[in-house]
Structures are given as structure tokens and as C-alpha cells.
Amino acid sequence: MTVATANLALDAERLLAQLQELGTIGQDSAQGGRTRIALTDEEKAGRDLLAGWMRELDLEVRVDQVGNIFGVLHAASAEGDAKPLMMGSHIDTVRNAGALDGCYGVLAGLAVARAYRQARTLPARAIVVGAFTNEEGVRYQPDMMGSLVYAGGMAVQTALDTVGIDGTRLGDELARIGYAGTMVPGTIMPHEYIELHIEQGPVLEAEHKPIGVVENLQGISWQKVTIHGVANHAGTTPTRLRHDAGYAAAACIAHLRDRVVAAAPDTTLATTGSLRLEPDVINVIPRKATFTVDLRDPDELRLQAAEQRLADFLAAVADREGVTIHTEPLVRFQPVVFDAGIAGRIEAAARRRGLSSMRMTSGAGHDAQMMARIAPSAMIFVPSRGGISHNPREHTDDEQLILGAQVLLDVVQDCLGAH
């Protein structure tokens, strides 16, 4: 394997400036964050800014049928153009978001392209920077939709016909903001895909590692659980005659931690983020409880075991409490194992820079998990202060951001030099 020397220079200042500028689009001065939900006017403004920056670098800007944007730095040869190296992430955000989630990976990709342009060097293979549509899934479900479609996991028409929480049709909104492209998703078939991202978790900070080598990505199982009981007066209904949907929900949520997670405490994660009771009155036994279950594990069999343990408990509670329990699967992704070769290159690049790194599992979903279906893929993580993301307090030190981008640039040169 040829190890390329890091002979291209990263324009760190420009990368940080672009992160800051993109972060002003959709900014909410009252809350301190920014909101660029997919295919809104604010997100269109972000897309316009990004596409402009791509053109400044003389990249060919291509937009596919679901609005994924690609900036292509063509190779010296047609042969090199046929085996593009793709980097990417997304620029849509959740509500009141930080400035880094997604944007960092896209703009660091641009920084790699910029390094080639500034050195007036054409890469041996094409370099493509992608910004995928609707990674966050705030307005349209599922999340990671653009990369899912790109990797062939969802039909274009299905994506376009998706109706959002505001009643809009995705395809209409895409056309409205001028990003209904013509390229068929999957047209640019990457030779490999590399995504740089903030960790969005506390592990790198806790372990004092500037670089995370992401070797796999957790499987995710999202369910909505609805329990129907019987509303009754809190003071007059003996416990033995109760069918308390709220208690049943609490018992399930406690069981998730106390029994389901406890069965594989180092890998299985369980979270109930949303819970509603009806009628939600202090002295009325809840007739209905609705809650979500987010289960994750990097091992598919362990994830299935966790799902089964929950299902068994739900059945037992329904029987014991005389309530009916209905579960609705919302999202189910199998764990993803990233490409060992690219992971090794990331680790080696960090080592060459004298940076300590650690192998890790991505707990969050990323476009890379979709791209891994069609190309060898891996991810590079940098620390998130306090593990906080999806929040205006999301923060990574500038120095850490630069180190991550530097490692990305090194890995790209390494990959391009090796083939």
C-alpha cells in the first residue's frame, strides 16, 4: 500500500469561516440556535450558499431527483472520474440546532476539494462532496432519507410522495425551493464513502481522544407503544379493579432499563424520550398512555433479543393489568459494519499526525450507514463537548475541528494514492 504524504494544505481559516457563515442561516436570536428543517425556506438558503461555495471551487454541481446535492471535482482522467471518492453529510437541521451536526462533514469535504484547488492539483480519482436531503427527519419520515434513496433503499417516487408533519408533500416542497434535480440517485457511484462528523456523544471527551475511528454503527429499533386502560376516579377505584395505562407504561419503561439494558449493559441502549398520558389529570387513572422506545445495539442478534424481552414484558403487563398494548414499529435499521480498510487508513492517518484515536461505535444514525450499502464506507468522529448535540450548546473546539478535517484530508490523499 502506498502511503501518500500529506502534501496538500488545509485552509483551516476558511473552513471555520464557512461553518460559522452556514450557521447563521436560519438563526434564531432568541434561542441561540438555528433551524433549517429540510426543504424550508431557511434550508433552501443554506443549499444556495453551499452550491455557491461549490461553484467558487469550480466543482460541477449536480442535484438528483430527491434533492441530494453533489459537488464534483473531476479527476485528471476519465478513468479516475469513474471511481469517485465521496465525502458528505447533510446541512438540514433539527429545531434550534447547533452549527456543526452534518455541516461539518460537508464543509470539511469542501475543504479537501479546496486543498486540491489551491495546490492546482487534479486528484487521481474524482472527489465528490455530497449534501444529502432530509437527514434529520424532523419534517418528513424517515430520517436519512436522501442517502437511503441514493443507496437504493427507497424508491424516488415514494420519497417524493412523503407527506410531512405539516401536511406538505416532499416533492412539492423540493420543487418549490428549486432543488428537484434530474439526476437519477445512484448515478455517481462512489468507490468509497467517508463521513466526518461530530460524535454527538460523550465518549471521546471522556476518553481524551481527539479522533474516533468509527468501525460500526448501532442497529436502531424505534417503536411506538400505545396502552389502553380504563379511566377512573383516583380515589374511589380499588387497586384490584384498576386498568391503569399510566402505571403499565411506567412499569414497561422501568423494565427497559432494569431488565432489557441490564442483559447487555455495555452495548444495548434503551430510551423512552416521549410519553403522553390521557386524560392527563391528577385524580383520574389514565385511560391511555403512549410512549416511544428507542433500542440500539451494534449487534443484530442482541438487538433482536432486546426487542423480544420488551415484547415479552408488554404481553405480561397487558395480561396482569387488564390493559391492551399495541406496538407500532417506526424505524428499524440493522447494525452497520464499516469498511475495515478505510478504518485502518483513518487510524494510521491519526497516528501519523501524533493524534491518539479510538475505535468506536456510532450511536447516532448517519448518511454513511446508507452509503455503506453501495460502497465501502467509514466515519471519522471528533469530540462533542459534554456529548451535547441537537442543541445550541453543541460545541467542538476549533482546534479539534481542524484536526478532524486534517485527518480527513490525509485519508483522502491516502485513498487516492493507493488506487
Added chain:
Amino acid sequence: MTVATANLALDAERLLAQLQELGTIGQDSAQGGRTRIALTDEEKAGRDLLAGWMRELDLEVRVDQVGNIFGVLHAASAEGDAKPLMMGSHIDTVRNAGALDGCYGVLAGLAVARAYRQARTLPARAIVVGAFTNEEGVRYQPDMMGSLVYAGGMAVQTALDTVGIDGTRLGDELARIGYAGTMVPGTIMPHEYIELHIEQGPVLEAEHKPIGVVENLQGISWQKVTIHGVANHAGTTPTRLRHDAGYAAAACIAHLRDRVVAAAPDTTLATTGSLRLEPDVINVIPRKATFTVDLRDPDELRLQAAEQRLADFLAAVADREGVTIHTEPLVRFQPVVFDAGIAGRIEAAARRRGLSSMRMTSGAGHDAQMMARIAPSAMIFVPSRGGISHNPREHTDDEQLILGAQVLLDVVQDCLGAH
């Protein structure tokens, strides 16, 4: 003890007609129920109707400073007037209520007065029918306010200065609807107080008993529990680093049933009716959970023990999960033991009519618990179909309503004959 024969006749038809007519005031055709929240225009209409019916019976209508309405059927002698027998309840309702809660006790009281009028007999002691202000506590806290003030448990001015959930001042609304009376609460000091009410619970129906002899009333402890944790990403935060306010809440609610109620399963009741998570998003560990705890027991020491068990567990969870837990007491009423003498008379009256009865505890709060502070008091319950109340489906068969009123009339005659 002289046992009076039941020589007065109950006008059952008129009682049922009045229940139905009062039930039309504030009716909501869409939802099937009626809404007469204290001191609204709808409740004023109910008051006007009731006061008119009192005047039809030639009762002296008196209104006190917090708007409690009393219809007085004077005795044959001043001596008899000095020892009035009071019956009563309330005519305000929750939102979308049934027609019976409260109204039944007031209108059955009127039926007792009517029996005397129709027989052209003056009672040995005055008979007073009371309708207390704001029993439900929907708009102004606390509930049972009118009887609480009447019994000296709250200053008149404090009640009048109460600000409602709609920002209104109780005293202003009372004046606006024309029920800011001049009588000082407590002026008519009852010799005994008897309240007829629907059970609002499932016990009489389940036990096939037409009459409940209410010998005590549960103590009530309402708390609001607020748990502050740390919001974090559901996929990237290892379990050991979590401070999950939602899980902590679920553990507490499960503990309430599994440990606190289990310590006294026949008497202690625990209910969490309301629970909210923040930010309430499927893949975010809740930073905040707020829930209510409704604890009840007819024994004060057991109620205190239940409160202590909960407090101990909250402290343990806070320590174990690294969350902070704050509890706010909302309502605290000690258990009430009703008058054994009146309870015995109710039981005897039922027996004379060939009706089976059972001694029971009231799980709901009632004006009788306030009146018990100033006079020997007791309650008579009739069955509630399915235990349902505070709901348009609240129902008691006409026959059962008539039997309850008949027992009330018998008990009144018994009490008046005995003194």
C-alpha cells in the same frame, strides 16, 4: 331513641325532573355532557334555577359571603330553628360532566323539604338545604372551597382573593354573577350535616348494594414531582453516563404501585394521573419529567407512611441516577371519620326499607368532610354505573336515585324525631 315512621312521601317524579332540568344548564350537545364551572354564566344560570326552586317551596334563601346558597325551611319553634339539620352538596361541575355529581345531594335535599311542604307539616327542627360554592376546584383552587370557608378552614377574604386559572378573581366573579351574599359563613350552624351523593366509584355496583353508609373519608395527599436530569442523544450516551429524568419518573411511578401500595393494598391508593417529559422527543433522553402523585388512605398514619416511602424512594433514585428531584405539596387533607350515630341511622333506615347496605370509605373529597369540622356529619352513597363520574357517561338508575333519596328522607325524619 325514637324511631320515626316514614310518614312523609317522597315526590320521586319531581326529583328526577329537577335533576334532568338542572342537567340541561350548560349542556354541550357535541360532547353529551354539561359544563357549569364555578361562577361562570352557566353556573349562575344553575344557581338561579336552584334559588327559584327553593322559593317555590317557600324556603328562605340565604347567600353567604363566598356565595354558598342555603334554603331554610323554618321549624315550628325558635328553639327548633336554633338546631338546624343541614343537607347539601354542590351544583358546580367539572368540564363535560354528568348530571348527578353534587346536584343529586342538593336536589334530594329539596325533595326532603318538599315532602314536609306537601304534607303541610313543619319540622321539629329547621331543615336547611345547602349548595356550596366551587366544590370541583376546576377554575379556583382549592376544591371544596365553599364548605371549607363555611367550616372556618379558610378566611373569607382569602377565598375572595383567589385568582383562577383564567386570571379572574373569585370575589369579582361572585359579584358579577350576583351571588356575593352578605351572610357571614358559619352563621347557620348545623346540628348535623347529611350529604347524599353518587359513589363515583365501582364498589356498590360490584357488591350489588343499593346503599353505601359512608363512615369515613380518605385522607388525600397530592404532590407534584419534578425531576431534572440531563438531555442527551439516545444513541450516543452510554447508560452509565445518563441522567434520564424520564426513566427516574417511571421508576418512581412503578415503585408507587409495586412497593407503596403493596404495603397496605386494601387501603392505600396511589395514582399518577399526569406526566410530562421534556423535550418529549423519541431520540433524546428526557432532561425533565413532571408528574403528579395522588395518595389516599382513610388512616392518617398509613397515609404518612406512604408519603414517607415515596420520599425515601425519590431520594434513593436521585442519588442513584444523578438527577435532582423536587416535590411540591399541592393538596393535603387528613382522613375524616364521620359520625357513628348518623351512620347507624342510615344503616337502620336502609334496613327498614329492606335495602342491603355496606359500610364504606369515600375515596373522593366531598363538602361533608369540611362540614364534619363543625357538626356531626355522614354521607349516603348510591351506586355509580361502572364507577364512572366526571364524565357524560356518569349514570345511576332512576330507581337507585329514588331509593337513596328515600333513605335520606327517612334519616332526616329519624334525626328530627329523635331530638
